[in-house]
Amino acid sequence: MTRGVTVAVDANGADLGPAEVAAGAATAAAQGVRVLLFGPADQLGVPAPGVEIVDAPASVAKAADPARAVRASPDSSIVRAVRAVGDGRADAFVSGGSTGAALAAGLFNVKRGRGVHRPALAAAVPVPGHPVTLLDVGANAEVRPEHLVQFAFMGAALSSVVLGVASPRVGLLSNGEEATKGTALVREVHAQLAAVRGLNWIGNVEGTDLTSGKADVIVADGFTGNVALKALEAASQATLGAVRAAATSGARARLGGLMLKPALRSVRDEVDPENAGGAYLLGLRHLGVVPHGRFTRYGFSQAILLAARGVSGDVVGRTHAALEAAGALRPSTQASDASPSVA
């Protein structure tokens, strides 16, 4: 289902270096995705079948102002990868570098969807059991109420069209269930979401509900969502690591661990952030995927496949149609929220 899709990939920005991304690209290409790989050609090796290397050695530095950095680096790998999507040479982009740079490059070169206030990063939370979509996990550290209200509709649309959840239950992340809990922003968004139509709104949810199965979609500003997602991923990995350590703590435990190993593999997979491939950057006219910079080649291959599946499934078009049907798009008469104040 990913055949015929072209994904533009930024090879810079991975903690393990461009060659790791190239290895991931090779794996994804072997499954039928066409990859345009932008990065330092001298570090990317011989291109694998289905991978076209575009020499773009420069990378955007992590900077105070990603929008300015992106403007100042038109030849950087991230800008060139995103521009390939804007120009129609690729269908989606993948970058594990600075989220702010990816967002700024996307806003400049792919443009936001009509009626969209702000793009948001939507992640499938890697916990065992019920799948939860969390957004925003880092595109916007600071938001206005109308942004979070639209994120609620974007998350519901994504959950519905991608995960097939019939009427996704949408909650707002806060420090308590009561409508009066949270910051002034959260209280205002709570009031607005309680008044909208066309959303299966369940009220405030807490950090606990990222695993409780109470909500299908959890809405947060990009600061809180980023902290929560990383805390959750770290806790799962630390717990699994402690289980592994316990399973080597003596002869008896070692034997038990060996016998349990096959059954534990599914747990390991469920909590491994690399499996999901990263977060969708939603709200642009084409799809972006942002994997963690620390991912290995496996995670980058999953990110490219996630992007390709998203293109095949028309995540952008169907999400936008769902937003339109719900009346959640900004009226076209309203002044454009043009300045990309990216996180």
Next chain:
Amino acid sequence: MTRGVTVAVDANGADLGPAEVAAGAATAAAQGVRVLLFGPADQLGVPAPGVEIVDAPASVAKAADPARAVRASPDSSIVRAVRAVGDGRADAFVSGGSTGAALAAGLFNVKRGRGVHRPALAAAVPVPGHPVTLLDVGANAEVRPEHLVQFAFMGAALSSVVLGVASPRVGLLSNGEEATKGTALVREVHAQLAAVRGLNWIGNVEGTDLTSGKADVIVADGFTGNVALKALEAASQATLGAVRAAATSGARARLGGLMLKPALRSVRDEVDPENAGGAYLLGLRHLGVVPHGRFTRYGFSQAILLAARGVSGDVVGRTHAALEAAGALRPSTQASDASPSVA
């Protein structure tokens, strides 16, 4: 070491009801703590040795304005428990009910420490491995920069005097390591903390660092800290639950699980929030402890023992002395930040 200490306990507010708190009080009293137990006497049974029951059936409702609710309920169990500390009849208080009510009752009846801007809830993060102190985990959903700066010193003092960490490394929770990451509040606090003396400041840390061992103390506003702690606790429990489920997924796995069980017990204990007993409410003239409302009798007994150990170890006096030595107290000439705008 907890003998001779009296802890005032609010029996209302626990999800499992007042009798569960009474059972926890009995366990703590059996270890030498004297407990004044405030709640509905008809639900608390016959007092255990070392437990004195004070009939206080009324509880403060979870309300939009906890300060007003506390003022309106002078006979509620939480207010009477806290007042017992203010009056010198008890050394510390424990309440698993509304955090906002506990904070408001504390501010009215125990008063904040001289030079303290705002009390904060400081929790030992329940992850395997390196212990981390996270504050604020819910006392103040909205804060000013000077509050977070003082929280940094309070956390360092606690880590040093309670956990014996020689020069605790202090980080600020953000969505990225760079000084430019985060909300306007976080960027301002980052700049201020980078300029202070007497703190082992390591800069911004991410959600991942709640388990990485990079920091001994992590500072956050009460909204973000609450979400992060709950997300982390939920993820650990969900992962451990999935491991348990895997260990019953077949005959071979079941046998492996049985052999591994003794070794896994320490992991279970490390990630069990009930073991820590809850969070210290720091910054008042006497100590408070806030356990999760969902705790069982075991968690409540741990909360009472935590309070008693904190009194024996003079956490309040030593923390305050450390704040004073670091010059982190508010000058006495400054206008009092008196209005308790509690979360």
